[in-house]
Amino acid sequence: MPISDLIGYLAAALTTCSFVPQALHTFRTRDVTGISLGMYSVFTVGIALWLVYGLALAAWPIVVAPAITLVLAGAILGMKLVYGERRPR
Structure with missing residues (x-):
């Protein structure tokens, strides 16, 4: 595997995993006061477009990472x- 592919897979894994702590925290506390609705809306649409782009290219790192990130960011946006x-308790 070329080093460029390895770097791409590592970058995809790290940026995707970076959403897990925020998603878990938000699920547990239901506290969304510090989350920007505008930022997460634009970000979620951007990730969806990366997914479409990856599908068009059949580039699996650009399909898998955005698909997982889209689920996590979409969940945070939904919350x-x-x-x-509501105010947190």
């Missing part, structure tokens, strides 16, 4: 929409 008006 922001559901719990955004």
Whole structure:
């Protein structure tokens, strides 16, 4: 495997895994006060477009990483929409 592929897989894994702590924290606390609705909305659409791009190229690192990130970012965005008006306890 070329070093460039290895770097791509590592970058995809790290950036995707970076959403896990925020998603877990948000699921546990339902506290979304520090999350920007605008940022997560734009980010989620951007990730969806990366997924479409990866599918068009049949580039699996650009398919798998955005697919996982889209689920995590979408979940956080969904919680922001559901719990955004409530105050944490």
